[in-house]
Amino acid sequence: MRIGQLARSVGVDTQTVRFYEREGLLPPPDRQDNGYRVYTERHVERLAFIRRCRILELSLAEIHELQRYQTAPHQPCRAINTLLDDHITHVRSRITDLQVLEKQLVSLRASCNDDREIEACGVLDGLSEGNMQQ
Amino acid sequence: MRIGQLARSVGVDTQTVRFYEREGLLPPPDRQDNGYRVYTERHVERLAFIRRCRILELSLAEIHELQRYQTAPHQPCRAINTLLDDHITHVRSRITDLQVLEKQLVSLRASCNDDREIEACGVLDGLSEGNMQQ
DNA sequence: TAAAACCATATAGTCACTATAAGGTCAATA
DNA sequence: TATTGACCTTATAGTGACTATATGGTTTTA
Known part of the structure; x- marks a missing residue:
């Protein structure tokens, strides 16, 4: 899936998706030979998570913190x-x-x-x- | 009165006073020979007006608009x-x-x-x- | 084949400050 | 007299979370 489809599926702008990548909230996806980003279902979930947090007006820093917790499931x-x-x-x-x-x-x-x-x-x-x- | 006294008397930072001047909210004051800004009572009132508006969370654009109205007292x-x-x-x-x-x-x-x-x-x-x- | 829709990067703008850098001025003190 | 400290100056960059613009390459559709 390319960036436009990802963005549409979650309801954000493609610019915002690239912005989240730069900010380290969304992992850099693989690229096609032409340089286009290719996203997986995992990315959709991850972006949807960010979006839900943003709807609740959590800051990007707080979202970052939540993501760090997710990597330590037994804490x-x-x-x-x-x-x-x-x-x-x-x-x-x-x-x-x-x-x-x-x-x-x-x-x-x-x-x-x-x-x-x-x-x-x-x-x-x-x-x-x-x-x-x- | 110099910028520090003006700022203290209204409760803002000197940087903020200069910022309001750049934004056209506060008229440029006269300068001493050494380049220091010299303010009058009029400036105190003007800055206090801005501050009261900001406490009410009016935007700088809205404050600008209010100031324009003040120049046409019979409208x-x-x-x-x-x-x-x-x-x-x-x-x-x-x-x-x-x-x-x-x-x-x-x-x-x-x-x-x-x-x-x-x-x-x-x-x-x-x-x-x-x-x-x- | 050409236009429309998509993708890429880089850069600047939004808002209302706030912080930092680098330096000039002035009065009081050692 | 030298220097410290408090003041003043300008210019520039950072904040947060995007959004807009410029410029150009690629893919899809008519």
Whole structure:
């Protein structure tokens, strides 16, 4: 299978596939005589793994770490669970941050309506004066 | 006032101040004979405005747009409100995405405990098998 | 046979900084 | 006086995860 078919089958761009290879996330495949990359089912699985991790917004470094664990099947899996726990913590903290942000934005928005001149705009005023509760 | 004092007074790095100048967000200040930048109160206000916008996670492009509006004080301010509404929409949609993500991660995490071998790790298994509900 | 679709590499751009290198300026101290 | 330290300058590269572009070779299809 060539790079286009691999990419389509997993739903990424061919550029992204080459990028993952450069980053060491996807093993370099064999080449045809013309230099074209030839992929196997193993590559499809490996790329699909990366894609699923990315959908969960794991970083490439975290995916790398997971791949390293896969090469030591008889080690305890605590590190994997920890990695996921840390990621969950990260996601939750980002949600909290954004919820605070949303409140601030909504409150700022409430300080104006559409029928003013820019000079009197409550939003611009709120951004200009320092009465923001950090 | 020199760049260090300006930066400290607003809580950013001097590099960031120069970066904003290059990006056209902060007007180029006068220079001393030795080439040092000299800032005024106006610059402090301008930088503080940028900083407050950044705390609300407005992009530099959006901040630029707001600054353009400021130069036309008698135009109606609807565009400003719209910019903020769009940003609120963006933040809300990101929150929703992350909440979905969190559920998926927690469910994945529940499929394992710390006492297994990597080979049998529920988390790794969940990432490897394609039974993810997108 | 020619066009379309595919493949290759290399390089630059995105965003908002942050880090590093290499050097000039200035005031206070040894 | 020399030197240390804190400041300032510019230029360039790195971050993360791609995405876009340029340039050219190969294969497939009409």
